[in-house]
Amino acid sequence: MTTAPTIDLRTFTALEAVRGDVLDVYAEVRAPLLHLPNYAITAFGERLDRHSAEPGFTVVLAYADGHPVGYAYGNRIEHGDRYWQRTAPEPAQEYTRRPAAALKEIGVRDEWRGTGTARRIHDAFLAARDESYVTLMVNPAAGDGKVHRLYQSWGYQDLGHSQPSQASPVLTVMVRTAR
Template sequence: MTSTIELRTFHSFEPARQHLLDVYADVRADLLHLPNYAVSAFAERLDRHSEEPGWVAVLAYEHGNPIGYAYANTVDSEDRWWKRVAPNPPAEYTDRHAVALKEIGVRIPWRGTGAARRIHDALLADRDEPYVTLMVNPAAGDGKVHRLYEIWGYEDIGRSRPSAASPVLTVMIRAVR
């Protein structure tokens, strides 16, 4: 399936917003009943994140229909991203700007096709930061999502609970290149 996928990068939020919401609702359909995963909660986070420095999104399309996405922004040592990580991450990661991969998702028919990796790599292709970090629910996919990130080169560096409604997440990091 990945041979017909078109990747589009968005540095401006509005053209991407509705497609991000639509794909998210489909990707997270089985979790939408949980407060932290509700589309309204995602929309609030998305709107807030889009105003943060270095925001960018990559959407994948097949035949003009969005099938996957990822978005990220830049975080510095004072960002709340790092303030919520326990134990404190090494200064090696926090003393410079990093890319925070906030969300990535692919609709079910395209999972296991390499589409997520293509989206991920396109998102990082033009980044200047030395590291990329993400948070993953260790229970997602019965641990398969966490293992996938390990295959992509990410390593665990701590835990975080970004909000009271959020599960405890595993914080991971790797070099951008």
């Protein structure tokens, strides 16, 4: 039996001190896609800044030997939020009538994939939340469907589809209970 690698998980509710670390990990994780407008570092940085100003923003970073190896961030979404408005078919009120946590992005450097680091970051993000449900969007083609299947193994179920921007692919919206 192998042991999980030693990482230090740190949770922040403000972006300023760790923005560079998030961008560094993002640039490596998304390197094959950075030429696409939606995945460009500048586009991601703009989304990150916008999301960090929204209610309930939280970012969790994983560090190994003082270097960032992964992150997840998200915020709280309310009934009527554009996140839900762009989801088709319209989600059941069970998910939208109360605030939900929206996991906006998760990324782990290549050498840390398959170590449980992504799940530990995800769980630390949820540990800081008090919403009943958590939702995320995934490109169903990412990793030939591997990422979608990973989220399913974490208890997420498909809820619908969304295209957050014209430059974005159509994403699968998933949801699960937060606990």
